[in-house]
Amino acid sequence: MSFLRRIEIPIILFAIGSLLPLIDYYTGNLSVQASELLSWVVILVTFSYLIGVVNLFRYHLNNIRKGRDVYYSVLIIGSFLFYLAIAYLNKSVYDWIFSKLYTPLSMSISSFVGFYTYTVFLRGARLKSPTAVLLLAVTIVILLYNTPTIRALSPQMITIGDWIKNVPNTGAYRGILIGMGISMIVLFMRAIIGRERSYLGGG
C-alpha cells in the first residue's frame, strides 16, 4: 500500500489538530501554533466549496442527461451561473437580488418553523407508549402555561408549569448534559488514539 494511503496518517493529523488547541487552552504555550492551525482550517474549508460546486454540477447535469427533475436542475444551474456572473459584473444587482429576493424568501421559509412545530405534533406524534402520552400531555400543559389568556384565567396553571420547568425538566436537562460531557471526552479519546475511524471511510 502506498505510504500516503496509510490510515495512520489521517489519524495522526486528526490527533495533532485536536490536541494543539487543547494544550493551548490549558497551558497557553502554543497560542501561535493553534492560531495558525485555525487559519489553515478556514483556508481548507474555503477551498472545499469547490468540491461542493463540482458535486452540485455533476448531480444536476446527470439529472438533465437522464431526464429526471430537469426543470429543477436547469433552474439551479442557471441561477448559480447567473448569480456568480452578476457578482463580478454588477454589484448593485447582486445586492438587490440578495436583499430583495433571497432574504424575504429565506425568512418566509424560516417562518414555517412556527407552524410545523405545532402541526408536527398532530401529524407525527408517535403515541406508542405511556411515556409518549405523558410527553404530549406535558407539552399541552406547557403550551397552555405560555398562553397569556390561560395564565390570566387559571393561576394554577402557572404553579403547575413552573413546577414542570423547574423540577423534572431541569433535573433531566442537567442529567443529559453531564452524560453528554463525559461521552464527548470518550469520543475524543477514541478519535485521537485511532479507535474511532468511521469518518475515514473504513467503517
Added chain:
Amino acid sequence: MLMVICIGLAYFYMKSAERKAPRYRIRKFPALEAIEEAVGRAAEMNRPVHYTTGIGGTDDQYAPMTLSGLAILGRVAEACGKAGVYLRYTTPRAYLVPVSQDIIKAGYMKSGNPDMYSPDMVYYVGEYQTAFMTSVMGYILRERPAVNMIFGATLWETINQLGAGAIAGCIQLGGTPRLYYIPIMICVCDYLLIGEELYVAGAALEGTPGSIGYFRGQDLYKILLIILFILAAVASTAGFNLIGYLSAW
C-alpha cells in the same frame, strides 16, 4: 484533565480485563437495532432511504456530533447495500462530500453490493440553513423515501425536515445531543438516540472489548460524580460549600 485520566485508566484496565474474561456487555440501542428493520421496510416498498448528519460540520463546535453521525452512516450504507436499497445522504458542508462518499462506498462494498454505489448518493445543498432545510423537505415530499434518518447536530431546520417526513409517512430515526430539539424528536421519531447515546454510537456499533472499556470508563466516572454530588449536597446542608472549595483548589 482528571476526567480524561480517569476514563483513560478505566478504559485500558477494562480493555485488558474484558479480553481475558468477558464480563460485561453493551446494552442494545433500539435506534441502532432498528436500522436493519427500517432499511428492510424500504426494500419491501422499493423506496430510498434518506440520511443526514444535520447542519453541523467538523470545523465547528458540532464536530463530535457530526463524527458520530458519520459513524452511523457507515452502518446504514452497509444495511442498504445488503437490502439493495438506494441511500441518499444530504449535507450542507462541502468538505463532507468526499468523506461521506467514501463512507457510503465502503458500506456498499462491505455488503457485497459495490455496483449499487453511485457518487450521486451524496448531495451537497450549499452552506445556508434555509437551503439545507428546503432541499431535504423537497426531496422527502417528492421522492417519498421509506425512511428518514437524522443523526447529528440539529438546529431549527430539523423541525421542518421531520415534519416533512411525518407528512410523507416515513419511518423516522433520529439522534441528537442538542437539548432544544430532543423533545420534538421524541414526539416525531420512531426510534431515537438521546444525548450521550449518539456520541457512543460508534463504540456501540463496534462492540469489541475495547469499546466496552469506554463504556465502563464512563460509568465509573459517573459513579464518582454521583458520590461527589451527594457529598456536596450533605456539605451544603451542613453549611459548607464543598464545590466552591474544590473549584478554588
